[in-house]
Amino acid sequence: MPPPEKFRIALIQTSCALDPNQNLAKTEWKIREAAAGGAQIVCLQELFRSQYFCREENHDLFALAESIPGPTTHTLGKLARELKIVIIASLFERRSAGLYHNTVAVLGTDGEIAGIYRKMHIPDDPLYYEKFYFTPGDLGFLNFDTPFGRIGTLICWDQWYPEGARLSSLGGANILFYPTAIGWHPSEKAQYGAAQLDAWQTIQRSHAIANGIYVAAANRVGYEGPPGHGIEFWGSSFVADPFGQVIAQASADQEEILFAECDPARQEEVRQHWPFLRDRRIDAYAPIVNRWLGK
Numbered sequence: 001m002p003p004p005e006k007f008r009i010a011l012i013q014t015s016c017a018l019d020p021n022q023n024l025a026k027t028e029w030k031i032r033e034a035a036a037g038g039a040q041i042v043c044l045q046e047l048f049r050s051q052y053f054c055r056e057e058n059h060d061l062f063a064l065a066e067s068i069p070g071p072t073t074h075t076l077g078k079l080a081r082e083l084k085i086v087i088i089a090s091l092f093e094r095r096s097a098g099l100y101h102n103t104v105a106v107l108g109t110d111g112e113i114a115g116i117y118r119k120m121h122i123p124d125d126p127l128y129y130e131k132f133y134f135t136p137g138d139l140g141f142l143n144f145d146t147p148f149g150r151i152g153t154l155i156c157w158d159q160w161y162p163e164g165a166r167l168s169s170l171g172g173a174n175i176l177f178y179p180t181a182i183g184w185h186p187s188e189k190a191q192y193g194a195a196q197l198d199a200w201q202t203i204q205r206s207h208a209i210a211n212g213i214y215v216a217a218a219n220r221v222g223y224e225g226p227p228g229h230g231i232e233f234w235g236s237s238f239v240a241d242p243f244g245q246v247i248a249q250a251s252a253d254q255e256e257i258l259f260a261e262c263d264p265a266r267q268e269e270v271r272q273h274w275p276f277l278r279d280r281r282i283d284a285y286a287p288i289v290n291r292w293l294g295k
Contacts, residue, residue, distance in 0.1 A: 004264045007148035010039035011258040013237045015222030020049045035083040040148045043088040045220045046181040057132040065094035081111030086146045090179035102134045104153040119155040141167040149174040156180045169211035180219040183233035205244040212242045212271040242270040
């Protein structure tokens with residue numbers, strides 16, 4: 001059976017205002033622009049409806065959460081149906097009283113929720129206090145069938161873990177999407193900034209190579225927080241092909257819609273010539289489920 005046809009994606013990279021409704025309205029227009037540019041799958045950045053609230057531990061900020069289905073999925077679902085596209089949206093999900101997740105909703109071309117993925121790896125670092133807000137995901141690493149291809153949707157901190165990329169790839173995805181919110185601490189940028197950005201891209205390119213799969217990361221831009229104690233988001237959204245070559249790259253500081261064409265035939269070609277999946281020693285990997293193998 002021949003591989004599926006080529007499909008066109010768009011990553012929306014923007015800054016975020018304090019008003020969630022303003023962010024949603026801007027994102028709606030960006031999605032329309034992306035569709036007008038031929039995008040069939042549009043991926044939004046992590047927690048696009050608000051500024052990155054995890055910079056602080058503040059109980060009042062739980063008010064930003066919403067149910068899924070809910071107001072945002074209803075709005076984006078109507079847009080997906082109108083434009084006949086797939087939308088990947090990262091949301092602050094209120095699952096129940098006291099139970100919250102960082103969740104991707106996949107809106108299909110019919111406007112319905114094709115499925116959700118809840119972020120599995122939750123960081124807890126200065127200015128990234130996500131464990132205060134989010135319960136770790138409990139759905140596993142999922143893929144979703146769309147009219148344009150089978151997609152995997154992971155979220156930000158997940159991008160540093162080869163296990164998540166591998167499991168999603170083994171589920172038959174053509175591309176892994178990573179909605180993201182990552183940037184520099186002002187005090188660290190001069191000394192470590194270039195290395196941090198390079199590591200971020202390198203680890204995701206390595207997922208593409210190891211799994212023979214497209215990888216797309218959509219990040220935000222702009223400075224959020226008080227002077228000297230916030231985050232400068234580094235943008236640089238990008239798409240890598242199944243051999244890790246960067247085929248599209250956004251700037252570090254500008255709002256952009258980044259387009260890329262993905263060809264499943266390229267995935268087939270790379271996996272034939274670099275058969276990493278064929279040569280895996282699945283009989284020898286059981287110890288990987290341990291936290292640590294030393295004493």
